[in-house]
Amino acid sequence: MAIVFVVVGLLVLALLAALHRYLWLRLVRDTTDAGSVPRGLGTVLFVVAPLLTLATFVGARAGLPIGAVRAIAWPGYLWAVLFLYLLLAVLIGEVLRPLLLRATRRGSDSDAAPAAGGENSAARAGGEGAVATAGGPTVGAAEPTATDLTRRRLIAQALAGAGVAAAVATVGFGTYGVLRGPRVLEVDVPLAKLPPEAAGFRLAVVSDTHIGPVLAAGFTRTVVDTVNATNPDAIVVVGDLVDGDVDDLRPDVAPFADLRAPHGVFFVTGNHEYISGAQQWVDYLPRLGMRVLLNERVALPGFDLAGVNDLAGEDEGNGPDLDKALAGRDPARPVVLLAHQPAFVDEARAHGVDLQISGHTHGGQVFPGNLLARLANPTLFGLERYDDTQLYVTRGAGAWGPPVRTAAPSDVTVLTLVRP
Known part of the structure; x- marks a missing residue:
């Protein structure tokens, strides 16, 4: 198994190296002169940036100090997503390139036609001189080739410039969207068994903050302020709160202690808690005022709130x-289940759960990741019904890896429980 892992890893690295060389050819070599400063700088970028990305993924798992990881994580992660959009832009350029070459060549030929006609007339009128003139195109045959090369260079520069601008703008806007903080969504959820006195109960849903090498204390404070401003009755945190150890992230998660709701703050583990070491966080989060639901439930006004460990805990x-979690409960009371992964909805449906709240998907986070995430999850984002069980999936408040979101904005959702 170890050998297979190594072989697959080497194949992935080889593919990434080939794709980086392909981008270098299109964006640097085809647009700059040999030995020029722009070519030198472009070459350095395409060597150093992927090495930073590789160091980011390796360093976080090799036990490097959190300060060292953070120093390389920002440029490393941002290059990973910038590389993706540069590749998409260049591939689109490959489709446009022959069309532009054909269009500009046709325009050039049209401009040259009258001059060519004049030369042929002079040759016909010049008798013996026509033989000398007839040889003219053979002597000057290099000129169209030089023009064609110039045309290709200009088109390559135009496509590269447009592609780089589009990729940088996309990544820049996506980064701003994350750092600005999550937007608040308000969603009403009808529960058939909800008693009248519980109607209007507001649950603030927080998920996937991924506090760690990139998102730190300042971002945590933004999330806390956003949640508290909604004045919820209870707050539920459905996993992937952190990426890292308690000792490294203690200052960065400290603002979570300021979360406020009259009926409490509840937490269930996500798969990244198990990657980070779930038990240390299960032990620590109660100090921040969070009640960790470990396959258990609590009674809230008019309904039961249950929480299960993440599927990653099975390992x-x-x-x-x-x-x-549901043992001994009154079936006449509606039950709201916290389960990090939407895939758990089949189990929830089999147990008669009224509402499952999940995260995990990030809504795809970075296009075209949403296409893959949609295949892997029953619901990518929003409220959907599975028989008598409803499933709500939040896109999450933060971001994993690159602090970038495209076509999948972050959110904190306030679910208001209502009677049908």
Whole structure:
């Protein structure tokens, strides 16, 4: 198995190296002169940037100090997503290139036609001189080739410039969207068994903040202020709160202690808690005022709130146990389930859960990742019904890896429980 992992890893690295060389050819070599400063700078970028990306992924798992990881994480992660959009832009350029070459060549030929006609007339009128003139095109045959090369260079520069501008603008706007903080969404959820006195109960849903090498204390404060401003009755945090160890991230998660709701703040683990070491966070988060629901439930006004461990916990023998979480409950009361991954909805439906709240998908986070995420999850984002069970999936408040979102804005959702 280890050999297979190494072979696959080497193949992936080889593919990435080939794609970077392809981008260098199109964006640097085809648009600059050999030995020029722009070519030198472009070459350095296409060597150093991917090495930073590789160092970011390796360093975070190799136990480097959090300060060292953060120093390389920003440029490394941003290059990863910029590389994706540069590649998409260049591939679009490959489709446009022959069309532009054909269009500009046709225009050039049209401009040259009258001059060519004049030369032929003079040759016909010149008798013996026509033989000398007839040889003229053979002697000057290099000129159209030089013109064609110039035309190709200009088109290559235009396509490269447009592609780089589009990619940088997309990544820049996507980064701003993350750092600005999540927007608040308001969603009404009808529950058939909800008693009249519980109608209007407001649950603030927070997920996928991914506090770690990139998003730190300042971002945490933004999320906390956003959530508190909604004045919820209770706050539910449905996993992937962190990426890292308690010792490294203690100052960065400290603002979560300021979350305020009259009926409390509740947390369930996500897959990234298990990557980071779930038990340390299960032990630590109560100090920040969060009640961790480990396959258990609590009674809230008019309904039960249950929480299960993430599916990733199964590898440690500590996975979700909905039977345990719902044991002994009154079936006349509606139950709201916190489960990080939407895929758990089949289990929830089998147990008669009224509403499951999940995160995990990020709404795809970065296009075209949403296409893949949609295939892997029953619901990518929003409220959907599965028989008598409803599933709400938030796109999450933060971002994993690159602090960039495209076509999948971050959110904090306030679910208002209402009677049908």
